[in-house]
Amino acid sequence: MTTVEQAVAAPPAAGALHARVTRGGRTALAGGAGALVVVAVLAVMPFAVSAADTTLLVNFFILLTMAVMWNLLAGYAGMVSIGQQAFVGLGAYGVLVLAMNGVNSFAAIPIAAIVCAAIALPVSVLVFRLSGGYFAIATWVVADTAQLVISSVTSLGGGTGHPVPGLSQLSPRAFAEATYWAALIVVVVALGVAYALLRSRIGLLMAAVRDDEVSARSAGARVMATRRLVYLVAALGCGAAGALLAVSQLQVQPGSVFSIQWAAEMIFVSMIGGMGTLEGPIVGTILFFLLQQNLAQQGAWYLIIFGSLAVVVAIWTPKGLWGALRQRTGLELFPVGYRLVTPDRADAPARPSSRRLRRR
């Protein structure tokens, strides 16, 4: 982990005191090592657990990918999109169209995702004309339009959808494993891209302007370009999630892949876990699946409870559960921001172990 150090001139009255600006820490180092271990363990999971559990994990990866993307959009770029299901659906249909034309469904996943990003470019030109809540509903209209257009194409099965061809060639076991690994790759790449993006200069710029529309606009073209880039990346990620959805469910149905429920889930997961952190969506998604598994028999109640929890968290702990935890303990597994570490103050927002770490 890199640690940027710089002496900060303190007010003369308080006497000279050295403070450092840091982003890493021993916990972050542990976080990085831990992440590697977790990915390694997850990679061999299909050999250890049942097919049902593998499917559950695939769904977990799909939702986590969406949540990470939404978190990039809203938590960092300040853009509340309620229309990311447009790209989920288009990603799914991308796989369907490619598979119908003889492309291997797994190979179709990245292609479909890239197509989604390409579609997101002209869409961004339209929806970026609005901001705040109007931007949110405009993205929703776009998703609605996408669903209506796809539903009217009879060769894709119209409103009833179409099975994804070519997947029955694999044995059920091999198919489940391949799907699982594809999902794992997608989610790891999504997290990696988000992490890299947030640690870059772009991430700092976004963090600086995310809460302030006026300064965001006055900061000009660079911010707009950055926001557009984030929007494209989010479309790419959600497209990949949708493509996975098509593969894992073996068929595509417009009412399902374009469902507003995807938006609801990715938003609630990010809100509860904590926007503006990489850990937040992971925490939120785990919580979501725990709740969903335990309330599976009670119909839509899991979503009602989860939604209520999201509302409560949004008002009383806007930084989410992870944010609250981090505020209490200073714990950061994937640090993306900078913070000030002052050696003499007990109330410094860092743990003691991170103080001695210096850049070589």
Place this chain on the structure above:
Amino acid sequence: MQWVNAIVQGMVTGGFYALFACGLSLLFGVMGIINLAHGDLAIIAAYVAITLVPATHLPMVWGFVVVVPIFAVGGYVLQRTLLQASLDRSPFTTLLVTFGLSVIIENVLLEVFSANGQSISIGTLITNSFALNNVITISWFSLTVLGVAVAVLGALQLFLSRSRTGRLIRAVADDREAAQLSGANYRHLFGVAAAIAFATVALAGLSYGMLTEFAPTSGVTTLLFAFEAVVIGGIGSLWGTLVGGIVLGVAQQLGAQINPAYQILAGNLVFLAVLAVRPRGLFGLRTA
């Protein structure tokens, strides 16, 4: 003549969309709230009507006498509690909270009333119509809804421009701090604005329930219609909302004339076209 009929029917429907949209417009204009639960609230109104009105032995068409006051009070209370708490955080939080509300409402309605479509039955009132010629017939009920929409917009305009409370609401919308310095209690005034907006939502929801079948998931569609009407007409303009509603209605009817499946799509495309060509809307005062 079929096309002329489509335009006439679209204009009549447009009044209904405007009725839907004016509450959305008011909440945004005064408090800066984009209420994503707006459509779902309208659907609640319809469900409240079919649940409560039979007990009062009033004819269904008078259901608004029961539902509108309930909604006005509910709007005031919701604004003073949950919405104000989220406004105190940020507009961003408010947006997410109303979205949360929308999902919660939709799923609670699903659990309580099932996904089956229902409608508010008002007997022959809904089928009564008059013929302009042998192609164009206009439903009396739809025309009444258009009349109600115009009346509501007019009353709202008059209230905001002439009454003491209306002026104070505008003062708070213009500059909250300056209004406070003039003695205005903005939390109360926000509550009043929300009460009015919720009352119009109730009216719109009841009209919707009488005009067509509704289900818990109808809220999303109606929200999008209301929002499209606001943006097409121009954000911040009450009468623009009426024009926006009419443009949307006409676009949808023309789309349906081409192919019934294109009704909603045509509306969305007109909305996106307006966004591309004239993002301030037809009568827009400010950018979104």
Place this chain on the structure above:
Amino acid sequence: MRPRWRSQLPGSVVAAETAVGVPGATVATGPGPGTPSGDPLLEVRGVTVYHGQLRAVDGVDLSIGAGETYAIIGANGAGKSTLLRTIAGLHRPAEGRVHLEGRDITSETPERRLAAGIALVPEGRRLFHSMTVEENLLVGTYHARPGPFGLAEVYSLFPWMTARRRQRAVQLSGGEQQAVAIGRALLANPRVLLLDEVSLGLAPIVVRRIYEVLPTLVEGGVTVLLVEQDVGQARRVATRLQCLLEGRTSLVGHPDELTADEIERAYFGVGGRPAPARDDAEPGPQVAAGGTQAGPGASAVVEGASVVVEGAPAVVEGAHGGRTRPCSG
């Protein structure tokens, strides 16, 4: 209590004592020096206000008697506006209390304070932009206390307004908007009228015209607390002057008894260095002796970070060479 909460310029403490002629009194604590007879109408005790991390107002005391025209001066960022907004209830102080006629109003909302008799004309006029002139004034009447000022009185105070009352307020010039803002606040019939930088961005002639109405207000029983960057203007109209420097009081006194030199030092900090706690070698009495040297035309107009001394009399010229210098306040 932090040890530095009351650290003012030692020199100015002496100056104030000397100026007011109450040797034993400390500056601006409690019913401070210079208060006219009786209990103070408005009293601010040890108020500290933060803007985030920044301590914008730092332990300021203030005491105004009924009928006074009290001016707060200071450079940009000295905390004048913040102090005024705190008195009006727009900021909650971290420490200290605000009293109106002995009643603690520290935790009351701006609208409750208006009802109690405090009206603020905010910096930048802040008219309601969707409304006409008359509607702006009407909003001022909606929560008015009983008192001498009604719409007719405001229209007679600013005769041009009658003809233009149906115009949108945003179409008026800056000075006209300022007049409407004052009228709007006046219609509430306040006991204390707070004026925040009414001269900001206005031509001198326009400023003069706006200040011409002050005597009428005072006759109407209104106590005026005004914030000014234009020191000359403040000295002309005020019965008492308080200078803020980096959030703390650096000078209090009667304008007639303060020298331009004294005021300038309190305004910028001693020796041009913004270090208020620093000891000043110069003894106070010398300063007080020069009290009458500042002519009535003394005027130091301060805009932004630079100082323009216009028409300054010899004492200003002599003391500092009439130079224009940047001030990092």
